[in-house]
Amino acid sequence: MADDDEDVVTGPVCSYLTYKSEGDRLYMLGEYEKAINSYTHALQQEPKNRNCLVARSRCYLAMGNTTLALKDAEASQLGNKEFYKGLYRKAESLYAKGEFELALMFYHRGHKLRPDDRNFRLGIQKAREAIDNSVGSPSSVKLETRGDLSFFYRREEKALPQTKSQLRRQKLNLKQQSMKTDQDEPKTNKTVRVLLGELYGDKEYLENLLLDKELMKTSTESGGSIQELIMNGITFLDTRTEFWRQQKPIFARDREQRIKAQSWKTQRKQVETEQTTFILQRMEEIDMLLADGYPEECKTKAMELVQIVKEWSQREVPNKAEFLGNLYNTIGLAQVELGEFEDALTSHQKDLQIAKKFDNLEAKSRALDNIGRAYARIGEFSKAVEAWTEKEPLTKTHLERTWLFHEIGRCHLELGNNVEARDYGLKALASAQKTGDEEWKMNANVLVAQAELKQSKLQTAVTFFEQALSKAKLLNDEPAQEAISNALKDNKKQIELAEQAKQEELEQLHEKQRAHRLKRAEKAGEAIEAEESCSEELSTNSLSTELELALRNVMRRLIIQSLLCHI
Secondary structure (H helix, E strand, O other): OHHHHHHOOOOOOOOHHHHHHHHHHHHHOOOHHHHHHHHHHHHHHOOOOHHHHHHHHHHHHHOOOHHHHHHHHHHOOOOOOOOHHHHHHHHHHHHHOOOHHHHHHHHHHHHHHOOOOHHHHHHHHHHHHHHHHHHOOHHHOOOOOOOOOHHHHHHHHHHOOOOHHHHHHHHHHHHHHHHHHHHHHHHHHHHHHHHHOOHHHHHHHHHHHOOOHHHHHOEOOOOOEHHHHHHHHHHHHHHHHHHHHHHOOHHHHHHHHHHOOOOOOOOOOOOOOHHHHHHHHHHHHHHHHHHOOOHHHHHHHHHHHHHHHHHOOOOOOOOHHHHHHHHHHHHHHHHHHOOOHHHHHHHHHHHHHHHHHOOOHHHHHHHHHHHHHHHHHOOOHHHHHHHHHHHHHHOOOHHHHHHHHHHHHHHHHHHOOHHHHHHHHHHHHHHHHHHOOHHHHHHHHHHHHHHHHHOOOHHHHHHHHHHHHHHHHHHOOHHHHHHHHHHHHHHHHHHHHHHHHHHHHHHHHHHHHHHHHHHHHHHHHHHHHHHHHHHHHHHHHHHHHHHHHHHHHHHHHHHHHHHHHHO
């Protein structure tokens, strides 16, 4: 119990940010083991912090502990498989373990999530080269009759009788094969020497120590065996030798030396200068800083390297323009991460100017891509559309076109150009169907649905939202399912409200028509009453006239009768 109490750290406990910052500083200084300790203390306070797990994975990988590096990378992705930093660390760890096929798969996944991240593109390239170098093309494979072939010889002996000359030739072939095997052993040692380089001397030293029997019997202060330590060192060197042999075998090194020094302008072979080697090493460090989430340090070092490259002549650095373009691109990406969008646009514009000057279509496409992204981030959607429209003829793959059409459509949607947004959404959907990418099919369907919704085409929007929801379920993307389901419910609710409003409008119209008919009926009733009164008056007048006539007739008859009587 006393020993356990002594192991407890009694010093002051710092905050997570303090431990994390200390680990970052130690990593920059190359103190990887101390950095791991700092990250471990930070993780004790926030065990699920993804950025800290990624940082510790990077340190483990720098120390050659690929198993723990992979473990931390996978832990950083728990609950969020789209965490691209963890995905990149996982791919790097698998690559370092020599599992190039798995690494290539995760590099591709990361590239789909972040098409603008050049680290995933470089990862895809180096993983493919490692696989090609390990496996080789069918034309480069030559079958040799080496090893124990007695089984086949016994089958041939049973099938065909052999003459003395055939037996003599068979013995001669076996003798030549055994001599060839003996000659190959020095060649194997030479290959190991080339692969290990300076470490080959250490390997020989450790192997010579194994011959000292008295030394092998001794132990270390901690109780371990000297022999075990030596064997661990030799095993590690053998493992790295096999890894380097697969990653870059001897026959592939000559080819790489011919290819990597080519100028991107003239496409002719160049001799790699010391300056070029220095620039490549510094650029790799700068790219790693950006990938690991250190944009400020990345920007500072990249700007320093720009000044150094500018001072060198074209003869000292044959690919000077290419390097400057790449550096401006990296500076722009770091400035975007820092929120310095205006400065990022300036950097990407410089990259574009260099690309146009030397007619580098790939660099031009990259610069236009980043310019469009920067404009979109600051809300300048019309300028983003302009840049991406210029990039459109430079796209090479259906996946790239899918992303580009989708982003242009999003910008049109923000600008209120709903018809253009729908058209580009349909283009993105068509390209996504060619690639077979279900995630981009989902995104394109959502874009078209939103554009149709803006145009009050509610039923069409429902159709595209339902297609997007089916893709989200297929991808098992719960956040996307929830978002699309909510949008679909709102859309259907709008349809119901529109139908209710239409029904109410019809009822109001019917009510107006009914009121109008009643008014007309009232007016008609009044007219009838007036006509009836007039007819009554007329009838009264006619009766009085008839009575008058009757009285006159009676008076006439009386007068006539009185006259007759007098006569």
